[in-house]
Amino acid sequence: MYRMPIYYQTNPTYTYPAGTMMPPAGTIMPPVGAGVTPTQGGGIDVPGMLPSEESYIENILRLNRGKVATVHATFENNREWNAKIFKGLIEAAGRDHLILSDPQTGKRILLPMVYLDYVTFDEEIEYDYPLGGGGGSGSLASYPPR
Structure with missing residues (x-):
């Protein structure tokens, strides 16, 4: 005898009480009273820490264009x-890729970020972002790591 599979389906007619705001899908909510608020991008703002949407690795790599990275x-x-280990000048970085160049050979490497484990530098790196959208500048070094 053949049995049809049973699928669970949520009730599309259910509505939340008036005035209730639901967080975006994928938002991890902190405990009530923890002093943190969800950000518009789905992350969480913690007082004294850099907003999560500004600390992406591609932004840090962009700030260090022209420096040699391993x-x-x-x-x-x-x-x-x-x-594998790649060494070269950072030419560009995007959300899903990194471009390195070898100044001696002129060879360029396009590396998808999905393969990237970590990056090392033999010098200090730039880690400075404009904060608040008002043109001011703040240093990420003053924020503790997430």
Whole structure:
């Protein structure tokens, strides 16, 4: 005898009480009274800490364009090499990629961020962002890590 699968379906007619604001999907809510508030992007603002949407790795890499970086990457299920180290000047960084160049050979490397494990620098790095949207400048160094 063939049985049809049973699927759970939420009730589309359910409504929340008037004035109730639901957080965006994926927002992790802190305990009540923890002194933190959800941000518009779904992250959480903690007093004294940098807003999470400004601390993405691609932003930090962009701030350090022109500096030599050593990038450690892992490529799962690769028969030739599982992990690889790339060294070069940071030319550009986007949400999903990093471009490095080797000034001696002129060779450029386009590395998808999904493979990036970590980045090291042999010098100090820039870690400064404009805060508050009013053109002011603040240093990330004054914020504790998340």
